Amino acid sequence: TGALGLVLGHPFDTVKVRLQTQTTYRGIVDCMVKIYRHESLLGFFKGMSFPIASIAVVNSVLFGVYSNTLLVLTATAHQERRAQPPSYTHIFLAGCTGGFLQAYCLAPFDLIKVRLQNQTEPMAQPGSPPPQYRGPVHCAASIFREEGYRGLFRGAWALMLRDTPTMGVYFLTYEGLCRQYTPEGQNPSSATVLVAGGFAGIASWVAATPLDVIKSRMQMDGLRRRVYQGVLDCMVSSVRQEGLGVFFRGVTINSARAFPVNAVTFLSYEYLLRLWG
Numbered sequence: 001t002g003a004l005g006l007v008l009g010h011p012f013d014t015v016k017v018r019l020q021t022q023t024t025y026r027g028i029v030d031c032m033v034k035i036y037r038h039e040s041l042l043g044f045f046k047g048m049s050f051p052i053a054s055i056a057v058v059n060s061v062l063f064g065v066y067s068n069t070l071l072v073l074t075a076t077a078h079q080e081r082r083a084q085p086p087s088y089t090h091i092f093l094a095g096c097t098g099g100f101l102q103a104y105c106l107a108p109f110d111l112i113k114v115r116l117q118n119q120t121e122p123m124a125q126p127g128s129p130p131p132q133y134r135g136p137v138h139c140a141a142s143i144f145r146e147e148g149y150r151g152l153f154r155g156a157w158a159l160m161l162r163d164t165p166t167m168g169v170y171f172l173t174y175e176g177l178c179r180q181y182t183p184e185g186q187n188p189s190s191a192t193v194l195v196a197g198g199f200a201g202i203a204s205w206v207a208a209t210p211l212d213v214i215k216s217r218m219q220m221d222g223l224r225r226r227v228y229q230g231v232l233d234c235m236v237s238s239v240r241q242e243g244l245g246v247f248f249r250g251v252t253i254n255s256a257r258a259f260p261v262n263a264v265t266f267l268s269y270e271y272l273l274r275l276w277g
């Protein structure tokens with residue numbers, strides 16, 4: 001189910017990445033029309049295979065670290081957690097820890113996704129010049145060959161800054177909403193889990209958008225010539241050139257994607273917990 005949500009959400013993600021890193025599009029609709037005209041429907045699904053391959057690993061790290069950090073902080077086993085709910089401070093800290101560690105696993109996969117999503121060449125058109133990267137493996141190999149192991153972690157620092165606090169927000173929103181709508185001592189219903197998960201996705205993505213823009217730009221930097229000296233330099237020059245609005249590029253389309261994707265994510269998380277718990 002996690003993979004299905006990802007497939008359905010991917011077209012939105014591609015539009016978001018393009019809006020954040022390219023200046024040729026005037027807005028969501030313009031971007032969609034142009035992708036469809038030049039690259040057909042397939043254009044929306046560029047760079048999707050690595051996220052699908054890595055989602056299980058990345059989410060296991062996130063939810064595993066989160067659960068175990070809560071265990072250490074509260075000294076309460078999962079089975080007793082409904083009876084003795086952890087404090088919001090502990091939830092936030094556990095979320096931050098999970099976010100911090102999953103960022104390292106996510107970084108190389110996310111870099112390759114973004115590089116492939118930004119290739120505007122139509123796929124599989126005989127005669128036209130081939131795109132720089134022929135696929136995810138070729139992309140990973142080229143980056144490794146040209147920039148070494150560290151090249152695969154371009155933008156990782158911005159990614160870590162983006163995810164550490166906002167994964168705290170993610171779990172805080174989820175738990176807060178679940179508790180609000182669940183009678184004390186009971187498990188939240190599926191409907192509650194879906195809605196709380198969806199809003200957790202939106203809240204955390206809204207908070208994450210400024211650093212998401214910077215992260216995407218850092219990942220595209222170095223493709224030809226290096227433009228940015230670092231995260232701070234990227235922020236300063238983006239604001240100078242485009243104003244403060246730059247920090248909210250892609251926020252609308254990303255929120256539309258975040259609701260269903262994260263509703264499904266939390267539903268499978270709760271389901272697995274009950275299966276093992």
Ligand SMILES: C[N+](C)(C)CCCC[C@H](N)C(=O)O
Nearest residue numbers: 163166167204205208258261
């Ligand atoms: C913390 N941050 C907001 C960046 C992400 C939160 C949700 C992550 C989820 N896998 C998704 O793709 O939506």
